[in-house]
Amino acid sequence: MPAKIPATVITGFLGAGKTTLIRHMLENAKGKRIALIINEFGDLGVDGDILKGCGDETCTEDDIMELSNGCICCTVADDFVPTIEKLLARENKPDHIVIETSGLALPQPLIRAFNWPEISTQVTVDGVVTVVDGKAVTEGRFAHNVAAVDAQRKLDENLDHETPLSELFEDQIACADMIVVNKSDLLSPDEVDALAAKLKSESRKGVQVVKSTMGALPVDVLLGQGNSAEGDMDARHEVHHHHHDHDDDHHDDHHEDDHHHHDHDHDAFESFVVERGEITDAAAFAEQVADIIRAHDILRLKGFAAVTGKPMRLTLQAVGPRVDTYFDKPFGSDPRITRLVVIGQAGLDHTAIETALKA
Numbered sequence: 001m002p003a004k005i006p007a008t009v010i011t012g013f014l015g016a017g018k019t020t021l022i023r024h025m026l027e028n029a030k031g032k033r034i035a036l037i038i039n040e041f042g043d044l045g046v047d048g049d050i051l052k053g054c055g056d057e058t059c060t061e062d063d064i065m066e067l068s069n070g071c072i073c074c075t076v077a078d079d080f081v082p083t084i085e086k087l088l089a090r091e092n093k094p095d096h097i098v099i100e101t102s103g104l105a106l107p108q109p110l111i112r113a114f115n116w117p118e119i120s121t122q123v124t125v126d127g128v129v130t131v132v133d134g135k136a137v138t139e140g141r142f143a144h145n146v147a148a149v150d151a152q153r154k155l156d157e158n159l160d161h162e163t164p165l166s167e168l169f170e171d172q173i174a175c176a177d178m179i180v181v182n183k184s185d186l187l188s189p190d191e192v193d194a195l196a197a198k199l200k201s202e203s204r205k206g207v208q209v210v211k212s213t214m215g216a217l218p219v220d221v222l223l224g225q226g227n228s229a230e231g232d233m234d235a236r237h238e239v240h241h242h243h244h245d246h247d248d249d250h251h252d253d254h255h256e257d258d259h260h261h262h263d264h265d266h267d268a269f270e271s272f273v274v275e276r277g278e279i280t281d282a283a284a285f286a287e288q289v290a291d292i293i294r295a296h297d298i299l300r301l302k303g304f305a306a307v308t309g310k311p312m313r314l315t316l317q318a319v320g321p322r323v324d325t326y327f328d329k330p331f332g333s334d335p336r337i338t339r340l341v342v343i344g345q346a347g348l349d350h351t352a353i354e355t356a357l358k359a
């Protein structure tokens with residue numbers, strides 16, 4: 001059976017920065033063929049046009065499809081499934097599918113739609129990325145323009161108009177595999193860190209929280225998370241019934257009004273390579289790697305290892321602390337070394353990580 005095509009779902013309120021993030025991703029796709037599905041919203045949305053104008057050779061108009069308005073769980077059979085099938089029927093299949101939700105429809109029903117038999121054999125949900133307006137959330141508003149979000153809701157009869165934004169926000173967080181704290185340029189570094197830590201503590205175990213400005217995340221960080229999200233919906237339950245009274249402990253009372261236009265080092269990403277000699281035990285090394293990833297908040301780690309006595313290369317792929325390994329090919333005449341690429345948010349402790357990986 002051919003490998004399933006991975007799909008990444010991008011969610012987040014109107015104005016959080018989804019389109020900006022997707023644009024950046026398309027412009028830096030490194031040759032990956034990405035098809036986009038946009039759950040567009042009537043007159044308020046211009047995302048399709050913005051993205052169609054991208055002009056990148058890997059991003060042609062044919063690769064952008066729109067879902068009609070409305071609640072995904074009502075339109076899944078008529079709209080979503082045919083759209084995906086159309087994509088899959090192409091001769092030139094995409095390497096990856098990215099779906100931008102309208103932001104108000106909860107992500108859960110969309111993810112669940114991937115369990116439809118027509119789709120589940122061919123596509124898997126690689127990850128759910130929730131883009132957060134860091135500034136709005138820090139200020140307890142959740143969206144930059146609450147009135148615009150409310151207007152968007154009113155236009156759609158399928159959406160309930162009563163649920164407070166804070167609860168929709170919780171649902172978006174509950175469904176996320178990766179939370180992007182965007183617009184970090186509008187906050188002080190301390191505020192960004194505090195929000196990231198808070199969201200991390202409120203999200204499921206293993207969820208990655210990254211900070212960004214203008215959604216500038218490396219494609220390697222965004223795509224290829226390998227979560228098969230459609231298979232663990234139970235963990236991503238819609239919250240909805242919560243009582244919210246945590247306004248008191250939500251915010252910093254003393255946040256400054258003037259925006260800090262500090263440099264953006266704290267939300268840049270970096271990667272570096274560690275090389276070492278043979279390892280002796282593949283399973284033990286995978287555990288060692290998982291520990292190091294946890295200790296240093298590494299986002300991705302990938303590469304290969306030479307295992308004593310094994311002619312084949314051991315490939316390592318880690319997303320967060322989940323490490324996959326398999327023997328991929330013989331070393332042949334290549335030098336028997338272990339070579340690992342470490343990817344994370346800027347500020348990784350290279351020396352400590354290198355020492356730990358070489359131990």
Ligand SMILES: Nc1nc2c(ncn2[C@@H]2O[C@H](COP(=O)(O)OP(=O)(O)OP(=O)(O)O)[C@@H](O)[C@H]2O)c(=O)[nH]1
Nearest residue numbers: 013014015016017018019020182183184213214215
């Ligand atoms: N200062 C700042 N502005 C940003 C950032 N990311 C996005 N923006 C701006 O925020 C606005 C909304 O960004 P979009 O990418 O259109 O947001 P969206 O989530 O796609 O919104 P809709 O598609 O309308 O739901 C735009 O004017 C962006 O230029 C950021 O990191 N910092």
